[in-house]
Amino acid sequence: MGQDTIEGHCLCGAVQIALSSPSGHIEVCQCDMCRRWSGAFYPAVTGESFAITGEDAIGTYQSSEWAERAFCAKCGSGLWYRFLPTGKRSFLAGLFSDADNYPVEKEIFCDEAPVWCKLDSDHPRQTGAEVIAEARAAGFTFD
Numbered sequence: 001m002g003q004d005t006i007e008g009h010c011l012c013g014a015v016q017i018a019l020s021s022p023s024g025h026i027e028v029c030q031c032d033m034c035r036r037w038s039g040a041f042y043p044a045v046t047g048e049s050f051a052i053t054g055e056d057a058i059g060t061y062q063s064s065e066w067a068e069r070a071f072c073a074k075c076g077s078g079l080w081y082r083f084l085p086t087g088k089r090s091f092l093a094g095l096f097s098d099a100d101n102y103p104v105e106k107e108i109f110c111d112e113a114p115v116w117c118k119l120d121s122d123h124p125r126q127t128g129a130e131v132i133a134e135a136r137a138a139g140f141t142f143d
Helices: 032-038 128-137
Strands: 005-009 016-020 026-029 042-045 049-053 058-064 067-072 078-083 088-092 104-108
Touching (some): 032 058, 032 078
Parallel strands (some): 026 104
Antiparallel strands (some): 005 016, 016 049, 042 088, 058 067, 078 088
């Protein structure tokens, strides 16, 4: 994993995030919502805990019954995705320069990826149906 904490910020610097014990890898989501939100796919990095400064500049949008997305209200940079049933957040990897060399660990909703978003690296891939089935098996409902 490497570092104990990585630090990142939005485009204008109004929001700063310190991510403790980062995962050391990226999970990519190719679903339609993530693509519309990020402009391509959603490259997520997680950690054990985080600290945020600049909360007054953060806007949120509940994009579904189970998800909230946050952004900097000053510059528009995407910040995080929060899965509402658990409260767990993942952060856009591009916020953190130290995440630039993290490998892709997993790609989800790969069946929704447009040709121009296809990733060539060798990593596990799950379709949207597989992701939803896995979440339902864990007790989450999406209906």
